Amino acid sequence: MARFPTIEDVAREASVSRQTVSNVLNAPDIVREETRERVRDVIDRLGYHPHASARRLRSQYSSTIAIRMDPITNGISGSILDRFLHDLTARAAERGMRVLLFTATDPADELAQLRALRDGADVDAVVITSTYYGDPRIPWLIDAGMPFVSFGRPWGEEHAESPDHRWVDVDGFAGVLDATRHLIGRGIRRIGFLGWPAGSATGDDRRRGWTTAMREQFDLTDHELELLTVRVEESVPGARMAVEKLLPLRLVDALVCVSDSVALGAMMAVTEAGRRGFPVIGFDNTPVAKAVGLSSVDQRTDEIAATALDLLMGEQGHRVLTADEVTERSAHRLVAPKLIVRRSSHLTVVEEAGSDPGGN
Amino acid sequence: MARFPTIEDVAREASVSRQTVSNVLNAPDIVREETRERVRDVIDRLGYHPHASARRLRSQYSSTIAIRMDPITNGISGSILDRFLHDLTARAAERGMRVLLFTATDPADELAQLRALRDGADVDAVVITSTYYGDPRIPWLIDAGMPFVSFGRPWGEEHAESPDHRWVDVDGFAGVLDATRHLIGRGIRRIGFLGWPAGSATGDDRRRGWTTAMREQFDLTDHELELLTVRVEESVPGARMAVEKLLPLRLVDALVCVSDSVALGAMMAVTEAGRRGFPVIGFDNTPVAKAVGLSSVDQRTDEIAATALDLLMGEQGHRVLTADEVTERSAHRLVAPKLIVRRSSHLTVVEEAGSDPGGN
DNA sequence: GCGGTGGGTTTGATCGTTCAAACCCTGCGA
DNA sequence: TCGCAGGGTTTGAACGATCAAACCCACCGC
Known part of the structure; x- marks a missing residue:
């Protein structure tokens, strides 16, 4: 396989510096219009795409959301989670985010997986589904400072009203x-x-x-x-x-x-x-x-997926918000079904x- | 969030070099047993996990497989793909691989997505499903030199017997x-x-x-x-x-x-x-x-998932094989259902x- | 005694990007 | 004329790991 063009190649070809190319991609408004056009042309011509891992390494954002693929296909209704998964992936892509799957054999394993994902800086946030009473994941995630949102209310839990636990649910x-x-x-x-x-x-x-x-x-x-x-x-x-x-x-x-x-x-x-x-x-x-x-x-899984991302990243943001950036008003949402x-x-x-x- | 320990921290603490720590993780057999133990202890104590993006950047492997989340929930049988997805994720994890989702609005968009994933060095391989007669993805993938396996035979296609196109299917x-x-x-x-x-x-x-x-x-x-x-x-x-x-x-x-x-x-x-x-x-x-x-x-989606990975990575391997490493005999497999x-x-x-x- | 061998470890360079700071220029007011 | 502001651009360092090569040292044979 031929080597892919790097930002360096683009810079050389467009007679600008690496950083200017980077700016064209990440902060286009600070680059002079003429330069911007020129760089964009070269990018298109060479078919340049930034190397995701390099970007992640430097910026410390993974732009990735993890979600557990649940083994439990509970009767015929299991497919809701699949629809949700599909919609979440599509909505996430719109915001420059990716969805990474993982599986776990039991709750303890799930926590271990989450820890590994966090420590490997693989994901910025987690979406959890099928929450239940006394769910250990919630205090763990809060404690680990890992941004998350749950599809499902924390019925009768202490965190129900707290912005620490962002959630979206269907208004049954x-x-x-x-x-x-x-x-x-x-x-x-x-x-x-x-x-x-x-x-x-x-x-x-x-x-x-x-x-x-x-x-x-x-x-x-x-x-x-x-x-x-x-x-x-x-x-x-x-x-x-x-x-x-x-x-x-x-x-x-x-x-x-x-x-x-x-x-x-x-x-x-x-x-x-x-x-x-x-x-x-x-x-x-x-x-x-x-x-x-x-x-x-x-x-309306699509609505739920979009809302989950709103809660994670704010209405407009392209970055996951940490728990302390979330206000109480913007942490929970009920979606009316149809x-x-x-x-x-x-x-x-x-x-x-x-x-x-x-x-x- | 506190900073995570790096390989450097582990090395210092264990009084060895970075590379030795790296070897303990990636080639344990070349490290003297005593050293290995000591390094492992420090790794556990500090809770060190390698930074996935850094590793990917240097090694040029993403250890990630992409699969498209199909919007078509064709009747009640759509759930097979979901079961497959679950099993694929679990099997991939066993082999140190991750599964990344993506969606596409149409075939052209799908190709664009695949291109971006490849150029961003985000994925090592792709699993495609729901192949159809004259599927444009197949020549594209072969041409792009992107390793892939399809769940579904290429009915009556020219590549059916070629190792260029690895596939697994159910023996209906x-x-x-x-x-x-x-x-x-x-x-x-x-x-x-x-x-x-x-x-x-x-x-x-x-x-x-x-x-x-x-x-x-x-x-x-x-x-x-x-x-x-x-x-x-x-x-x-x-x-x-x-x-x-x-x-x-x-x-x-x-x-x-x-x-x-x-x-x-x-x-x-x-x-x-x-x-x-x-x-x-x-x-x-x-x-x-x-x-x-x-x-x-x-x-038997689990069997299919395991087979798909065998075809991609070889029976034992922990790395995706490129098309030219695949022999004709090991490129196609029918799984008997039950x-x-x-x-x-x-x-x-x-x-x-x-x-x-x-x-x- | 000296070169060769090979297991175990270290060193320096590198992957491709973004951050932070420096730099260059032009225009403007004192 | 000079200093300063500030838009636009460049430069060097850093992110955290692995690769490739060098290094060290004990051992062996001649």
């Missing part, structure tokens, strides 16, 4: 509220909620969207709402069996679901029972939802419209 | 052959094939697995095989409708499918028609297959066993 409450209102708007009254066992922060938050929508329209007690709720584990067959039992009771005329997995189970039960026109709405807008025509609440309406929530069978954030 | 033929034999072994004779429209290289290859298995057992003409074949586009509802029409004809007693998407459609039709005990087998072993109990042919049996292909309803490559 708002999403389910929308979905429920959508069904109410179609004239349905007896809308059930198919959720996870109580106690899951995310699940409870989503259910609150449903209870709020139901209460604002109908006069229901907590007890009545509880009767309209079915709770199952996150699994397709489990949900299917639960709904098979529920349908003959004729208690509800539609179901808002906490996830696409359980919604898929519900749909299968509904189909099998021959109850066409019984609306079901899922949550996550996974490819499966798209494939089977299931209405679902879309997480209901995608498909056949499963129409009373009449209608194909969805062509343009649809759910994919192609 | 063998997978479908297995699946069909599995059904034959269960005593089923009239096994249909649900495929894609003729002309797709991957689809035709998979169908050949079915025809071979059927021929070796039963005496069937091409025409008869054609009658047992149903062809649909890659979509759940399309497959469902096709199978809805097929079932009443009572021509077939089971279906082997070209993908999980169409298999899912088939399953839905079967369920709706109340034909319990009508086996369906998919291909890809997506999370959805796992979730709904669909037997499926698993692509049938995962679930409820959908049992005549009696039986849950699958606990340990299952399909996830958790």
Whole structure:
């Protein structure tokens, strides 16, 4: 392989110094216009690209964000993280950042990996996903002074309000509220909620969207709402069996679901029972939802990715901000999801419209 | 943030030279044991990690592999690439390699991205996926002298046999052959094939697995095989409708499918028609297959990832091999997939066993 | 006693860039 | 005329590692 041109080659060819070439690239406004043009021409002609490692070595910025590739493909909803990953990569590129993947076998290993990435000056920041209660990564990252943002709220953690922990999350409450209102708007009254066992922060938050929508329209007690709720584990067959039992009771005329997995189970039960026109709405807008025509609440991963970068680098910046540069107001953000309406929530069978954030 | 220790700090502390520290890390066998131990102790004590960019600058290796994050989440099978990505990252780490993501809006943009990555000396090699007929990336990469491996055969391309183009692919033929034999072994004779429209290289290859298995057992003409074949586009509802029409004809007693998407459609039709005990087998072993109990042919992404790295770096190497270091024999590999049996292909309803490559 | 050998270690140069400071020039006011 | 400001450019050093060659020294054979 032929040697690539260096900044030195460009400088010589353009009859300027190395530093001037560097300035053309990094601070074009301090270079006289004529010089700038000339240097740019040479850069194009030689096909020069700065050597990333040399730049990183000198500037001490890696312009790289690390994210863990999670092994857990939790049911059918795992693909959200993949969509997020894609969008994060695209958005990061717009800001001159790269995304580096890593994997870990367990939490301890993950911390070791993070330490190595930091010490090797390989990454400027980390994006963490799937946070959980008492997540050890968070104090570690704060302590290590490593900038990070989490996709997921720190439910009930001490750092929830602190700018030390920047986070972005999906407003599950708002999403389910929308979905429920959508069904109410179609004239349905007896809308059930198919959720996870109580106690899951995310699940409870989503259910609150449903209870709020139901209460604002109908006069229901907590007890009545509880009767309209079915709770199952996150699994397709489990949900299917639960709904098979529920349908003959004729208690509800539609179901808002906490996830696409359980919604898929519900749909299968509904189909099998021959109850066409019984609306079901899922949550996550996974490819499966798209494939089977299931209405679902879309997480808008692109919006989340863009927001994560805003939190890390500021609205405009091209550099990762350290924790002490972040103010409380700019450290947390909820992204409102968007209901995608498909056949499963129409009373009449209608194909969805062509343009649809759910994919192609 | 406090400054990290450099190789210089370690050297001073251990009373040796920089180079000796470097040797302890990169060529431990040439250092006297006593010295090695002493240096290792100091490294541990100071928590030293080599500065990745400095190393890359000097050594001209980036130890990084780039892969494009594909925007196309083609139906429900998009998740295979994600599993591959995860496995590739894990396997690469074992060999001291990192995986860097990038995205592109179109083929031209992808080439531009690749060029920038190469010129910036950011990556040593590229993994490309979703290759297609006449893929412009392949000649470009060969021409640019950039080492690469593709996940996917170059169907009918000139480079198919050349060591210039290293590739690994799933042996769809063998997978479908297995699946069909599995059904034959269960005593089923009239096994249909649900495929894609003729002309797709991957689809035709998979169908050949079915025809071979059927021929070796039963005496069937091409025409008869054609009658047992149903062809649909890659979509759940399309497959469902096709199978809805097929079932009443009572021509077939089971279906082997070209993908999980169409298999899912088939399953839905079967369920709706109340034909319990009508086996369906998919291909890809997506999370959805796992979730709904669909037997499926698993692509073994981990095996593929490991093989891709073998092709790039040699069986043992810790360095990417350039194209001219590769011999013809070591440039291509087919990975045999593995049938995962679930409820959908049992005549009696039986849950699958606990340990299952399909996830958790 | 002297040259040769080879394992183990050190030394100086180098990778390609940016930082910090110096430099050069022109214009302007005192 | 001189000093000074300041835009534009150049120069030398530094970032932290590895490469290539030199070095040291104990040992061996003749």
